Amino acid sequence: MASMFSLSEISKTSSTLFSAYASFAGSMMLVRSMANELIPHQLRSYLFSTFRYFFTPLSPDLTLAIDEKCGMTKNQVYEAAELYLSTKISPKTERLKVSKTRKQKHFTIAIENGETIVDQFEDVKLTWRLVCTEGQKPHSGEKRLFELSFNKKHREKILGFYLPYVLVKAEEIRNQDRMIKLYSRQCPFSDDDDDRRGSWGSIILEHPATFDTLAMDPDLKKMIIDDLERFLGRKEYYKKVGKAWKRGYLLFGPPGTGKSSLVAAMANYLKFDIYDLGLSSVRSDAELRRTLLSTSNRSILLIEDIDCSSEVLGRQVGKKNKEEPAKSGLTLSGILNCIDGLWSSCGDERIIVFTTNYKDRIDPALLRPGRMDMHINMSYCTPDGFKLLASNYLNISSKHNPFFGEIDGLLKSAEATPAEVAEELMKTDDADVALQGLVSFLKRKRDEDNETKNKATDGGEVPPSIRRLNEIVSRFKRLKTDGDKRKIMTTKSKRMVKGGSRLRRIPY
Ligand SMILES: Nc1ncnc2c1ncn2[C@@H]1O[C@H](COP(=O)(O)OP(=O)(O)OP(=O)(O)O)[C@@H](O)[C@H]1O
Numbered sequence: 081m082a083s084m085f086s087l088s089e090i091s092k093t094s095s096t097l098f099s100a101y102a103s104f105a106g107s108m109m110l111v112r113s114m115a116n117e118l119i120p121h122q123l124r125s126y127l128f129s130t131f132r133y134f135f136t137p138l139s140p141d142l143t144l145a146i147d148e149k150c151g152m153t154k155n156q157v158y159e160a161a162e163l164y165l166s167t168k169i170s171p172k173t174e175r176l177k178v179s180k181t182r183k184q185k186h187f188t189i190a191i192e193n194g195e196t197i198v199d200q201f202e203d204v205k206l207t208w209r210l211v212c213t214e215g216q217k218p219h220s221g222e223k224r225l226f227e228l229s230f231n232k233k234h235r236e237k238i239l240g241f242y243l244p245y246v247l248v249k250a251e252e253i254r255n256q257d258r259m260i261k262l263y264s265r266q267c268p269f270s271d272d273d274d275d276r277r278g279s280w281g282s283i284i285l286e287h288p289a290t291f292d293t294l295a296m297d298p299d300l301k302k303m304i305i306d307d308l309e310r311f312l313g314r315k316e317y318y319k320k321v322g323k324a325w326k327r328g329y330l331l332f333g334p335p336g337t338g339k340s341s342l343v344a345a346m347a348n349y350l351k352f353d354i355y356d357l358g359l360s361s362v363r364s365d366a367e368l369r370r371t372l373l374s375t376s377n378r379s380i381l382l383i384e385d386i387d388c389s390s391e392v393l394g395r396q397v398g399k400k401n402k403e404e405p406a407k408s409g410l411t412l413s414g415i416l417n418c419i420d421g422l423w424s425s426c427g428d429e430r431i432i433v434f435t436t437n438y439k440d441r442i443d444p445a446l447l448r449p450g451r452m453d454m455h456i457n458m459s460y461c462t463p464d465g466f467k468l469l470a471s472n473y474l475n476i477s478s479k480h481n482p483f484f485g486e487i488d489g490l491l492k493s494a495e496a497t498p499a500e501v502a503e504e505l506m507k508t509d510d511a512d513v514a515l516q517g518l519v520s521f522l523k524r525k526r527d528e529d530n531e532t533k534n535k536a537t538d539g540g541e542v543p544p545s546i547r548r549l550n551e552i553v554s555r556f557k558r559l560k561t562d563g564d565k566r567k568i569m570t571t572k573s574k575r576m577v578k579g580g581s582r583l584r585r586i587p588y
């Protein structure tokens with residue numbers, strides 16, 4: 081056919097095309113290498129980006145790059161995003177990273193390099209993407225960042241509301257998985273081992289007490305929870321009024337009324353660690369300062385049985401035996417000043433709790449107005465307290481139960497602690513038998529109380545030393561049966577062993 085090219089013509093055309101392309105490519109390479117030689121690097125990248133700007137269609141999206149680090153420190157937004165996104169993983173995600181340390185309760189799940197997650201915030205659709213690249217400098221390791229893309233018109237909303245929302249959500253997730261620790265001071269067996277003195281050892285606090293399981297006056301309980309909530313939300317307020325962001329509680333009441341349980345409930349509620357400071361092991365102000373400085377924010381500093389500590393604290397004043405060196409150079413007001421001074425200059429979200437069985441015996445410095453923000457009286461078991469314990473321990477309510485009325489009446493005339501009532505309720509699974517046992521126990525208690533009162537009226541007031549002895553005996557009886565429940569919180573726990581003439585705690 082006339083219109084058809086002959087084979088030789090086709091090969092001629094293609095060889096012409098090829099040589100034209102080769103010469104074009106050659107000239108481009110030449111131009112490029114000349115440009116590399118002649119145009120400085122910065123100008124070159126500017127020209128390229130301008131070129132790209134004019135020749136690529138305008139994107140309606142904005143991408144925020146959220147680097148893992150800000151210089152040397154961790155980027156809070158990156159950390160929060162990592163946690164937040166672990167709850168947003170969709171079934172479409174193809175690669176995930178799973179990890180767990182020995183002490184973590186749950187697996188940590190995170191997306192892998194290149195994976196994307198789509199999130200919705202009000203009417204805005206957002207896309208998160210994890211990008212991992214090799215660091216540019218040798219040994220600089222992997223560089224990780226999240227890219228967050230969304231429509232440009234939502235910039236204000238995302239920066240002003242969405243990212244703060246991610247930070248809050250991440251904090252909530254962190255708190256859910258956070259394990260609360262109970263710190264105690266490590267005390268070396270040799271008094272000369274100064275290096276280890278004052279350092280803290282910790283175990284995971286697995287005390288089950290919560291505000292729901294605590295038998296106490298419902299109004300008081302609500303007041304404490306409200307107080308804690310208000311405290312947590314008042315960071316700016318404390319700053320404004322120029323006060324350290326801390327709160328002090330003095331818990332007082334007879335043994336077994338739930339002081340230590342309340343501290344555990346507070347810690348569980350706030351997700352704060354507890355630092356249990358046994359004052360008897362602190363030898364000097366310097367040691368105390370060092371010890372307190374190594375406690376962390378969002379924690380409760382617990383000083384149990386402060387009335388007993390005052391004996392330790394007073395030793396340097398009333399040293400009876402001149403041969404025996406003073407073990408403590410501390411006074412309570414010295415300690416309080418140290419705590420005040422340190423915490424007004426460093427540390428946030430601190431709670432201090434002192435407990436005592438005898439409020440009337442403690443140093444007036446502690447009771448001075450403004451020192452402890454709340455004085456909480458943990459009292460004997462009330463009818464309301466009993467109802468809660470019955471529901472928790474036996475899963476029964478007051479409805480149609482013939483024992484409840486009688487027990488309510490008995491609780492008004494006999495002083496029984498929640499620990500004693502709980503002890504009776506735990507004796508058997510049969511609710512009626514347990515309640516019957518509690519009735520007999522309360523009657524016995526009431527008769528004993530009356531007997532003591534009668535003796536007091538017959539032969540004058542019971543001397544304080546006898547009263548104290550009675551209290552110690554009843555406390556001991558309770559301890560013997562209730563010991564295993566107390567082992568975590570109390571300072572008189574199994575962690576103590578006898579060493580020489582003193583009781584010493586086993587370091588963790
Ligand atoms: N108010 C309460 N509500 C619920 N359980 C309680 C309460 N008080 C005591 N218990 C029970 O008694 C046990 C001992 O209580 P806890 O150690 O809290 O008393 P405490 O007031 O600290 O005593 P102590 O003055 O001897 O240190 C708890 O583990 C708990 O089982």
Ligand SMILES: [Mg+2]
Nearest residue numbers: 339340341570
């Ligand atoms: Mg206690």
